[in-house]
Amino acid sequence: MFTVIAERINMTRKRIKKEVWDRNEGFVVEEVKKQEAAGATHIDVNAGGDPSKEVDDMKWLVEVVSGATELPISFDSAKPEALRTGLEICNREGSIINSITAEKDRVDSILPLVVEYNTSVVALTMDDSGMPEDLEGRLKITDDLVKIAADAGVGLGRVHFDHLIRPASTNPGQAVFIIEAIRRTHEKHADAHFAMGLSNISFGIPTRNNLNKAFLAMLVAAGADGAIIDPTEEGMMATLCSARAALGLDEYCMEYLSAHREGKLD
Amino acid sequence: MFTVIAERINMTRKRIKKEVWDRNEGFVVEEVKKQEAAGATHIDVNAGGDPSKEVDDMKWLVEVVSGATELPISFDSAKPEALRTGLEICNREGSIINSITAEKDRVDSILPLVVEYNTSVVALTMDDSGMPEDLEGRLKITDDLVKIAADAGVGLGRVHFDHLIRPASTNPGQAVFIIEAIRRTHEKHADAHFAMGLSNISFGIPTRNNLNKAFLAMLVAAGADGAIIDPTEEGMMATLCSARAALGLDEYCMEYLSAHREGKLD
Numbered sequence: 450m451f452t453v454i455a456e457r458i459n460m461t462r463k464r465i466k467k468e469v470w471d472r473n474e475g476f477v478v479e480e481v482k483k484q485e486a487a488g489a490t491h492i493d494v495n496a497g498g499d500p501s502k503e504v505d506d507m508k509w510l511v512e513v514v515s516g517a518t519e520l521p522i523s524f525d526s527a528k529p530e531a532l533r534t535g536l537e538i539c540n541r542e543g544s545i546i547n548s549i550t551a552e553k554d555r556v557d558s559i560l561p562l563v564v565e566y567n568t569s570v571v572a573l574t575m576d577d578s579g580m581p582e583d584l585e586g587r588l589k590i591t592d593d594l595v596k597i598a599a600d601a602g603v604g605l606g607r608v609h610f611d612h613l614i615r616p617a618s619t620n621p622g623q624a625v626f627i628i629e630a631i632r633r634t635h636e637k638h639a640d641a642h643f644a645m646g647l648s649n650i651s652f653g654i655p656t657r658n659n660l661n662k663a664f665l666a667m668l669v670a671a672g673a674d675g676a677i678i679d680p681t682e683e684g685m686m687a688t689l690c691s692a693r694a695a696l697g698l699d700e701y702c703m704e705y706l707s708a709h710r711e712g713k714l715d
Numbered sequence: 716m717f718t719v720i721a722e723r724i725n726m727t728r729k730r731i732k733k734e735v736w737d738r739n740e741g742f743v744v745e746e747v748k749k750q751e752a753a754g755a756t757h758i759d760v761n762a763g764g765d766p767s768k769e770v771d772d773m774k775w776l777v778e779v780v781s782g783a784t785e786l787p788i789s790f791d792s793a794k795p796e797a798l799r800t801g802l803e804i805c806n807r808e809g810s811i812i813n814s815i816t817a818e819k820d821r822v823d824s825i826l827p828l829v830v831e832y833n834t835s836v837v838a839l840t841m842d843d844s845g846m847p848e849d850l851e852g853r854l855k856i857t858d859d860l861v862k863i864a865a866d867a868g869v870g871l872g873r874v875h876f877d878h879l880i881r882p883a884s885t886n887p888g889q890a891v892f893i894i895e896a897i898r899r900t901h902e903k904h905a906d907a908h909f910a911m912g913l914s915n916i917s918f919g920i921p922t923r924n925n926l927n928k929a930f931l932a933m934l935v936a937a938g939a940d941g942a943i944i945d946p947t948e949e950g951m952m953a954t955l956c957s958a959r960a961a962l963g964l965d966e967y968c969m970e971y972l973s974a975h976r977e978g979k980l981d
Contacts (some may be wrong), residue, residue, distance in 0.1 A: 664932075664961045
């Protein structure tokens, strides 16, 4: 089972912001349904269009999204009040808070909600000094986050790491150590999960989808068991399905063969 | 630079065998040209349609292929006489003999040709006991082959390893240790190259192309700098190009951007 956190309902995207502010329920429902049909396991909801409206927008979005699907929601905010508002409306088995970092303020303000609502959480490997540009730095923060979670009584099975990737166009070679960071995290903390936000790899590059897919295959090979993606992107779920089949994570290719019968791989 | 050994001209394929036996020169020239246009760096020639005709067929094929391109040829045979026949006609800078193994007979009969004609060589990690089903077995044969090459005066820069992959459908999980074998070989023998024949991963599976592409991205991430592929297969070269760009092997994505301008990535 791979965790597919579907990223389309994000108000930092201009189109989504407009439709949400217009309170266009049909549009949001359609976004939910097409992501679920494509294979989403979680619907991410980011209401960050305008800080002053975030709580209201989160409330409206979570009401609409939770009415359109039985999937759990990934509540995507750094604002405790927005997270709490969403969780009060819909806290299903599998809910995710997206995200904490190892920054002290972020831990202090958001980790208590993970405990209170018994959710899973996305943990970004950055801290108060920023985002380390080397493997050792990322692994150190990973260990810090493992300890922070343990101290709060949050088991590793509820933590999804995201070793934040920078764009290949501006940071060539960064993917090499990020992949190694996943491999080492997977090796050292076998119970931990992943939720890599992969599309940043292709920022500033044309036909981004090509890079996103190739990078996804690499992440799966390195041990990532989850990602934040757009499952409706062309070939994305076929790549995921193929990567898992190639690696024997989909035993005897049963999931692959069933996706093929449903016409999802052509 | 990635070594793309283009595999289409292979007489174990029914269609190719027929056209070669019909001495259909136009057909073979077309196969060469479309593989070169797609990005081949070497044209593989396998004349193994019928052992009794292999030498004659190799002669005819190499004459036609070498007249149609300036690319070096990968001579694909276990038969020294066929290899010698091909090399006498066309031994360009970059020629490859495909292949040796660590089997004693194969080393004794074929490695001298690598020395005599100063070619590169594909080395398959199997020996007289067969193909080991674990990482340690493959790595031991890799080391054996490194020593065998060195004893013959063949530098590692002329050796392309192929850690033979079995089908995911019948050997689930095998890809995991093959990828690890590439990673370790790359780490331990930094001068060595690779020429992974990847399509076996998808044997017996529908829409094989999906698995081939996902596996190629993983191989590149593990350190493979060459593969035996069909570069005309849909999305194959786009995957290769994207994998290299994502990993920073294509610095600042220059090759990727130029492929995009040529319309090769859509």
